[in-house]
Amino acid sequence: MHQQSPYPFAIRFFNEMKALGVREVAVSPGSRNTPLVLAADVTGLDVKVFLDERVAGFYALGNAKVTNAPVILVCTSGTALANYLPAVIEANHSGTPMVICSADRPPELRQWGAGQTIDQVQLYGGNVRWFYDLPVPNNASLELAQNIALRAWDRSVVAGGPVHLNWPLQKPLEPPADLEVPKAKLKPFNSPNYCEAGAQRLIELAGEYENGLISVGPNDLSSDTIEQIGRFSEIASWPVIADPASQMRGRASAGSIVTTGEILCGSNLFSDLLGSLDVVVQVGLAPTSKAYKEWLTENPPKQHILISPNTDWVDSSNAISETYHGDPFYVFTQEKDVLRSGSHWLKRWKYGNEIASYTIQQQLLDDGNEFSIVSAVIEAIEDNSKIMLSNSMVIRDAELGFQNNKIAYRTLCNRGANGIDGIISTSLGASFGSEEKVVSIIGDVATTHDFGGILAAVRLEADMTIVMLDNGGGGIFSFLPINNEINEDQFKKYFLTSPDLPFTNIFKSLGIEISTPVSISELITDVKKSMLKTGLSIIYYQSDTSATVRILRSIREAFDHEIAKGE
Template identity: 55%
Template sequence: MLSPYPFCIRFFTEMKALGVKEVIISPGSRNTPLVLSAHSVGLTTKVLIDERTAGFYALGNAKKNGTPCILVCTSGTASANYLPAVIEANHAGVPMIICSADRPPEQRQWGAGQTIDQVNLYGPNVRWSYDLPVAAEVDEMFARSIAVRSWERSVHGKGPVHLNWPFREPLEPNTEINLPEATVKPFEASIDNLPSGRRLKELAQKHEKGLIIVGPNDLPNNVIQQICNFSKSASWPIISDPGSQMRGGSFKDSPNIITTGEIICSSERFLHRLEQAEIIINVGLTPTSKSYKNWLIKTPPVQQILVAPGTDWNDPANQVTEILEGNPFYVFSESATQIRPKSEWLSEWSNADALAVSTIRNSIKMEESEVSAIYSARMGIVDTTTIVLSNSMVIRDAELAFLNEGKAFRTITNRGANGIDGIISTSIGVAHASVGKTLTVVGDVAATHDLGGFLAAKRLETDLTVVIFDNGGGGIFSFLPISRTIETEVFEKFYETPPHAQIPEILNAAGISVEAPQTSFELTKAVTEGLDEGGLKVIWYQTNSKATEQTFQKLRENFNNELLG
């Protein structure tokens, strides 16, 4: 009887040589050859019972370290549970490799148990989808080709790859498993682009009124520093998203970085006296700030350029005129020659930012506001903490509260598809890929969405501190016109949707302790102690949606009043 094991072992041997470190396994029977082969070659294996949690774990892990995990599941609906994480990986440009076990071709569509059509299951959300031949019936060296192509498409193509593996019984090994030597080595495709770098210099020399927009991204620190160097050389301001990796104490001495774009771009007084932007350079995903996007629609720049766009173009206003591929900023790796020593344009933005920062600091005293709460949570971190931000209201709270002060940190955000599902599971992957500490901030609805993530975090003994804001449901909907045009009961039923899940009690029943600080000072203290002690810590903090909405409104009003003064 031919065995699938030589082929499977060859695949995992070569994947390990290329750079894969972790295989995330969800239990089953049909995936036995994949499971035992991954284990035999010495890859780190983790077992996550729920495939949905596993998918988001792989997403967070790769967002943190840039290396894909391999997801392994059995046949049937198991692989369908990866879909939300696959969608986010596609739109955010995150590497991921899915290995779904399947029945052989002659058993598909004939009523065999636990069998669905898994071929091209993820549609356009993957960089490559391949239905393999039956592993026992093909030369094992073909597995090397599968491994190399999967790595290239996932890592250099920046997205998910789906490999569908049909197996015939018997699924268990019938002989001793032999481990071959790897025949491949890691390879990299340089993204540094000299022509694009020259083009950046040319544009900076020609135009004074330039803006750099840095949206959510997972760029390494050296590239972030190169962008800052270019900004300093050109005297162009950077509007930085909370997920830009440009907020926090590391950048307190970088005056070109604007952290208050949401407030500034909402001010008609400021925008009225601002001249039209000549050129805007976009880096990363679409920024969170709605005010900035509205300004862009009303007052488009003369030129707008995208840097290394992925599946989605960061161009919701359809204004892009040019693309720069790769990393054009690498030519600014060292302190570059000053192209423009002084700029009135930069001064306009920097002065407005300083005024908005002062306005925000004065408003943070409002205890029940989520702006105050997320500020207090962040001030409790230790240096080099990774902060995972949920979507919906949390990322918008951070938009205002994450200023360039305090400890250094990096952020992880699922801003590809912007969903609130899988945030805790994403955080587990981040935590297990991190050398430093990990803090996650979520709302009560997002926490309810991913209760399984808490159980997985406990099972894996994850070093993770989670802050849950209880604002009585979908607080973000209180900002929409619908909140003022329908009856309160109808609005609460269909939009606010308070979970009524008693999450602290549920977590306590699962053996996970929950702390409930009552003030912003206590919240900061709880975060610091949670990170210091290590292990899984959950902090439940009550906020008020109405107070948060009023804070956002008051900030804009106060900024406009200060402009008049």
Template identity: 30%
Template sequence: MNANTSNRRGISNIPYLCKELGIKHVVLCPGSRNAPLIIAFGRQKDFYLHSITDERSAGYFAIGISQATGQPVVVVCTSGTAVLNLAPAIAEAYYQNIPIIVLTADRPVELIDQGDGQTIHQRNIFGPHVKFSADLPAETTLEADLWFSNRLVNQAITTATEYPQGPVHINIPLREPLYTQLPPPTYPKIIRNSPKTTILPEKEWDTFIQIWNRAEKKMIIAGSFSTKKNVLNKLLNQLSQRPDTLVVAENISNLYHPNYLYDPEKFLAALSTTDKAALQPQLLITIGNSVVSKRLKLFLREYRPEEHWSISENHQFVDTYMSLTRNISLSPETFFEKLVATSPAAESNYSGHFLHYHNNIEERTEQIVPQLPFCDLTAVHYLLKHLPSGTRLHLANSMPVRYAQLFPVRDDIMYFSNRGTSGIDGCTSTCVGMATVCDEPVVLITGDLAFLYDSNALWNPSLKPNLKIVVLNNGGGNIFQMIDTSPEAENILSFFTTPQSVNLKSLTEAYGLQHFYADKFTQLTEQFETFKKLPAPAVLEIKTDPEINVQAYKQLLKNIKL
């Protein structure tokens, strides 16, 4: 082994450590400085390798793979601004608790700020948006440096996958020459962490049960989960049938029962001030990640509960509703299993009263929507009813995820949305990543701006036939006409809505995808049947009038008021 190969022993060990610690998918972004890493992973037969040119798209593509598989994913990129392009996806992964291991090639430290190309400050470049960040030794000829490199890679991968999961960053300085033969791996020891366990003292349980039994109005809010939680769902089903407990579970919670209040945004828009005061819970329990509904957040900040418990194995101080009194470090399954077994229901008509209201609102919605003119709202209503069973539905941010919140949840599909940071920048790439590793239909409902912003997601030679993209083309950012604005904003509305006139058919076909089009309801029903059965990736463009969209949305919320 000569000096040129022995100094890369640490690089050769990275794929081995990744494989042993459960990684199966690696996203490779082409470059020169990261050539040794590409060579190291490319010679292994144990990985699914995905080549994505645009680093911003690659990061979100990795998120989609992880959402679909529940597994950590590696992303490899070259040095310089390529690294910065990963930042939006890393922030999203951090707030969604998705384990992405970012391997970035770098110049050795002595060349930073010395006029070399593709060289920026990469140490700790993602700041607080990663769980762990480390710089590997530039060379691993010495046994001490090799041990240090192996230990850091072990630590990074383990940190990414232990609860709460999240992204980590390994920065790897590499000296030239870059295209030399790599040495074989040295097969270092694997360092594993045992799962964390928390056992609450019986005295603590007694306190919780006393407070629970005292409360006649209990509200449980389930935030987003990217997997089906069957045990949790069964426990919440039991609680939702108690007269003192109201379960709020939006579609992206992937929890379902007819008794769940799935549409808090629409529900709260229908309530009077008196009804809202009556809805105020005495005890609020929250699980999962964030919710979509802004009205729910504002409601609970105004009508605050006496007690708010956050149930999570992650001991973070997330006080969304400004009423947090306890962080309880348990899995929701463990907590509710104990509660169901030991606590009877209180005498109350809390849930029954408001579920009766909710049923009335549902009936009114189903009466109103068919009477509306063709618009985004009626299109989404139709799509949600006619998606194939087993679909993995990704809802882009801005209006698509909000429209979908207005209509009943289907238990035979799964719902996803990038609500970690709620940006429009990687919705398509995330969906493409998910479709790459799934056999089920994967459908994205997105807006025109989100689709254009992330159109490089289609710059992928391996798009799967199960990928279907529905674009609501209303000519710009329609959401800014839905929300209340000031006269000052009205005068410069074009800077918010950013009108666009891109030919989506030409754009779609430039990437080799078939394009479908509908601008009326009869056309949508005909086109969608062909579209969803097509054995190839495709885009369905639904053209709507932005003014009609605004009128229809506001008309629905006005006419469902009790």
């Protein structure tokens, strides 16, 4: 092979990344990235083509959420890599592995007006775990390529987040005739992130305080860690405030799981019944529930411990008194003894959760409200399915709608930065990274925001189900004070922002199989049918935001009525 070719260096990099555990590469069309694309291809990696870099970025995000291995993103120079930014931000804040390989002009062409040349150095700022502006690879040592691969894997997977590698590439970009792939030298490795100090501290707190709770927000933790958190709950006799994306609401969850925190924490009567709060152990991101956050502000604990699985500092309330990085729950096994029995604190939480759950179930018979809709999806899916929840209203609908504990399922959600962009593309990545069916629940505005994801799903012949809720725009604003502070025309124009698009016609024009149920029973039937089929299915359901607002108010009132009766 010719000494001046960039291909040996690029091939060595991709081959070592493959040896470490990378399986997929998402490339977008271009010329300057030619050596990167062909190097990835010749090493035998699964290379998928995306016309839109923003879609590719979120695809990589979703795939890594279920595989814990980064997808390598490859793009040409110029504005192409700027389109990855929303996904990079989400990966940063959620601690999700990602590796970006951006092609660039060589240094002699930068800052001199060469076409498709921008300043790509540190483009993503503090949103990456590591940035490296590579040397021109033509004469660089192959050992450097290997070392870059190792460090990129370490910073992306072990540190948890995106890595940006900027590749200056000189012409000619075309490959020589003989592209050789040498044997990889790196091997997969695990870096257990156990936290002994955190484990000992949890044991101390559980022994000292009865009135404690564990809050588990949206996460991508392993099933073993989730089980160990549940076991710690049993040992301490502390309830778990479980977010709908906490992985703790399914059948397999151990511990005293509270699935109605939004109702319990939003009730002054129940708060008075509880008494004082001593300890909160927060695992990763805080739960989505607004009522929980307000209750915690009004009832600050004596000790507020943050267990952060990645490097982010998660404390927007400025309440954390101690923080531990890594996994302290590994010590909590079946052999550990329960520290106390007959906890009045735990009994009150269980009592409240039973009443609230029953109250919610009585209201889920209505066809129009969104709590019923997301509940119907849970009822219809198969065991061990994966559910992608959109942000804005959908994750909050699931707060009440995910009360079904009869099956095991895993929930995905982009709660790092909480954006509504890229939801379908994230689901697409998860579907290709998972052996189980992925069902995405998304609203009309978020769907409009990611039509590119639908186009990619069609091109890639994806096997996934999308349940689209059309509530006529940004339904979440109907729950906010602004709804009552401005006139109706202003509210509709600036906040509700209904897309008003013929969604079903658009989907049909793309050859997508679509169903339009008009009742909860029909929705359940259609979701069940989609689980048995291969291919992309979209289930379009019109919901009523006013009904959702009304039902939430009714649930709160009915719960307070029952609590007022006493135990």
